[in-house]
Amino acid sequence: MTGEDQQTRGDIRGTVRGSAPAPLSILDLATVGAGHTAAQALAATTDLARSAEQWGYHRFWVAEHHGMPGVASSTPAVLIAHLGAHTSTLRLGSGGVMLPNHAPLAIAEQFGLLEALHPGRIDLGLGRAPGTDQATARALRRGHAEGADDFPEQLAELTHFLDGDFPDGHPYSRLSAVPSGPERPPIWLLGSSGFSAQLAGRLGLPFAFAHHFSATNTVPALELYRSSFRPSAVLAEPYALIGVSAVAVEEGGRPAARRLARSAALGMLRLRRGMPGPIPTPEEAERHLYTPAEAEFIDGWLANVVHGAPGEVADGLEDLRKRTGADELMVTSHIHGHRARLRSYGLIAQAYGLTDRAEPLT
Structure with missing residues (x-):
């Protein structure tokens, strides 16, 4: 398949809908809130995916995490199926x-x-971080010496398996990845620093940057990706999306949205301190007695969450898109409560004219 064919099919380049200036997509972590089970979180993710399709979002990604009680998407392939x-x-x-x-x-x-x-609906996004703590990473990789330092070699091997084109004489030249077909999912490289940005550019692959937890590195990484880019059989020119934390509310404006976002910030604070758990409720986040250092962390985290009334969120996302030059925005609302998450995504879709109603159609 040529790069032109893939771009025409939209395997990589997203579809712009409504009044949105760029394609809109969703990153979901199958969020497990305090008082809820993983089964309930996965049912909520399924409901969200159906609603996202109805609203007109372009793609829906789930992420691999391990040992985190607040995230139920430990095995993306199973959940994607x-x-x-x-x-x-x-x-x-x-x-x-x-x-x-x-x-x-x-x-x-x-x-x-x-x-x-x-067929024709699958993206393979790859990261080089473990997605967990070091002890869990060792347990996952038991018997394998490779790690993040060998990522380029692992990526090359994976690509050969997908394309079935190991060179003659390679130890795996007679092996096949089954099933395989005339098409295969496009590979995206994910990152929160310059390493994957540069590698994606050098290989001519699409790049996804985790702005939602590494905002200070976003512009430098995207600039590095574009300056490193070499046209390939996959892409003729760079294509980058950024993951963005966003919370929209119908009433109460920024204070109400900040209240919802603070519960996710407290969950991240606990994770950084080695105390992972379900996403706390907004009430728990309000009751928490923050030390000065904790309050500084929370404020810093919330500064990178686009939040408020739907119009404010749309304006904030557009400002971010212009500042970074991102080709696509992938929003994530990692907050407590399925109804609040669902409502947030619906309001964002409505603000961009993807839909005329923020409620699910079913």
């Missing part, structure tokens, strides 16, 4: 699979199977 059975047009993908945790052949088989199940 489930979501594919409950949607029909929405692009689904990993944001991402942490490649050093897995054998490249296993990922090639998993995503080859997903492509066979849901």
Whole structure:
């Protein structure tokens, strides 16, 4: 497949809908809020995916995390297969699979199977971080010496398995990733620093940057990606999306939205201190007695969350898009309560004219 063919199909370049100046997508972590179970969180993610398709979001990614009680998406391939059975047009993908945790052949088989199940709808986003603490990473990689330092080699091996084009004489030249077909999912590189940005540019791959937890690095990383970019059979020119934390509310404006976002900030504070748990309720976040250092962390975290009334969020996202030059925005609302999350995404879609109603259509 040529780069022109892939761009025409929209495998990489998103679809602009409504009045949005760029494609809008969703990153979901199957958020487990305090008082809820993982099963309830996964049911909520399924409901959100169906609603996202109805509203007109372009793609819906889930991320690999381990050992985090507040995140139920430990195995993206399994969850993507489930979501594919409950949607029909929405692009689904990993944001991402942490490649050093897995054998490249296993990922090639998993995503080859997903492509066979849901042809033309699958994205394979790859990260080089473990997505967990070091002890859990060692348990996941038991028997494998590779790690983040070997990411380029692992990526090359995975690509050969997907394309079935190991050179003659390679130890794996007679191996095949099954199932495989005439098309395979496009590979995206994910990152929160310059390493993956530069690698994605050098290989001519699309790049996704985690602005939602590494905002100070966003512009430098995207500039590095573009300056490093070399046209490839995948892309003729750079294509970058950024993940953005966003919370929209119908009433109460920025104070009400900040109240919801603060619960996610407290959850992140606890994670950074080695005390991961479900996402606390807004009431718990309000009751928490913050030390000066904790208050500074919370304020810094919330400064990178686009929040407020729907129009304010749309304006904030557009300001960010212009400042970074991102080709696509992938919003994430990692907050407590399915109804609040669902409402936030619906209001954002409505603000951009993707839909005329913020409630799910079913």
